[in-house]
Amino acid sequence: MNSTNSGFLKLSREAFKAASDSICDLAGTDAAGSFVCMGADGTPTTKIDLAAEDAIVEVLKEDGRSMRIISEELGELILGDSPEFSVVLDPLDGTYNSSVGIPFYSVSLAVSSHDLTDLRFGYVSNLALREEYYAEAGKGAYLNGKRIKASVNSDLMKLCVSVYGYRQNIERTRKIYSSVRRVRLFGSVALELCYVASGRLDAFVDVRNALRVTDVAAGQLILAEAGGLVTDGYGNSLRLPDNVTSRVEMVASNGHVHEKLLKLLFGG
Secondary structure (H helix, E strand, C coil): CCHHHHHHHHHHHHHHHHHHHHHCCCCCCHHHHCEEEECCCCCEEEHHHHHHHHHHHHHHHHHCCCEEEEECCCEEEEECCCCCCEEEEEEEECHHHHHHCCCCCEEEEEEECCCCCCEEEEEEEECCCCCEEEEECCCCEEECCEEECCCCCCCHHHCEEEEECCCCCHHHHHHHHHHCCEECCCCCHHHHHHHHHCCCCCEEEEEEEEECHHHHHHHHHHHHHCCCEEECCCCCCCCCCCCCCCCEEEEEECCCCHHHHHHHHCCC
């Protein structure tokens, strides 16, 4: 990892520690899920969401570099006069889990070009367990410092997948549910993408048209660097929206089952 991107890893770890410290007394309490305001993404901001975001934004400010921040709660924030890069931030992915004490919620942070066309670095770390995923474009993906690869499973009947679409667009996902061996839904998209990257899941499918750039930017790069494949819900290249209000669909897999999953989504 070159010095610039090792700097992003250091910054991400500082952001993670700040978020962890800020929510340690809130996680699993009734106060955690209390409503504070409506976030810039159009969804409710809870007390634990805001605590994590405020802590991370302070770390980013202290970094001193000019940057553009895109975050779930605040929307967009420009630091300095001439941003060198964009930081796509989900300070707490898995708010419900964190509120009730399910140990599966994370900080997700991606570094990209200003317009998000060029993802450079991705970081996702579980706030409840010691699991730190990161990737630099072109340099592979890592879990706790060890190189990871997506699974090589190509048999639908052996797949373990995460499929969101049990209420919305249920007709599109019905055949996936009936064609694979196992379905697991964990409640933190960023971490679930990393689970595909590390071979714990074979695929992730979300066709609710509900995903935000903050949910997927870091995990998308980590999965790609682990040898997986990411497209939209129709098999096209996934273009990240340049704001937190637009929504996307996603099919993310080990690459070996991608076409089969798309075919099931289209009723095949």
